[in-house]
Amino acid sequence: MMRTDRAGDLRATDIGRDVVLCGWVDSRRDHGGVLFLDVRDTAGIVQVVVDPEVVTSTDVHRVRGEYVVQVQGQVRHRPDGTVNDSIRAHRVLELQYYKENEDDFVKREVEPYQLVKGPEGWYLGCYDLGRSDTRHFRLDRMKEAAITEREFEPREGVDEALAEQEWLVHGEVGTAGVARVWVSPNRARWLREERTVTDELSDGAVVVELPYGSTDWLVREVLKGVGDLVVLEPDDARDAVLQAVSGK
Helix, strand or coil: CCCCCCHHHCCHHHCCCEEEEEEEEEEEEECCCCEEEEEEECCEEEEEEECCCCCCCHHHHHCCCCCEEEEEEECCCCHHHHHHHHHHHCEEEEEEEEECCCCEEEEEEEEEEEEEEECCEEEEEEEECCCCEEEEEEHHHEEEEEEEEEECCCCCCHHHHHHHHHHHHHCCCCCCEEEEEEECHHHHHHHHCCCEEEEECCCCCEEEEEEECCHHHHHHHHHHCECCEEEEECHHHHHHHHHHHHCC
């Protein structure tokens, strides 16, 4: 195959076109199945998403930084431009998002509010309609992002909730720490994909690590899942939740 384009020459008018690029691997993020490569040449840099359903050879996972590679694929719209447009227009976004624990892409419908820069890249701060809660999603794990025709009115309290969660993006926990939380079997499947599981219980429940920036934030999170979430430790966090439940 011959190179058809340079990375830096690709434009919005190329979306949907099959191209062949050659260059050096600038960085890689390997999740065992889906592989993300930033490929650069003398004209610029592009993100390449290697989907295991399309590329079945495992040899691609041997690629390392500064390897010279040739890639063939279809040009897709960068999620960040779509995200910015949807934030301005207050339109619901449909995402194809990489779920690491299942090594697959899943559909998410979200109300987008903000873009936040963290040490590992850009994150979308949003309200996840499927979870009825605020979330931060990494842009480099989005395979596709499409703006729907559905408009939304900004929800009260979402900006504040996202601001409290920004420590998740920046990796700064401040004066708080990590709680060990029991999760019921009904909620376990959801928490698995977001938190570190420390114990698998015989009834299907799990114990997860839940980092928190403040005790007040942790209490609110646990109360959202009252009956399905129980703080095991630390003691002061468990006592704060019990106090909130009893209304004292």
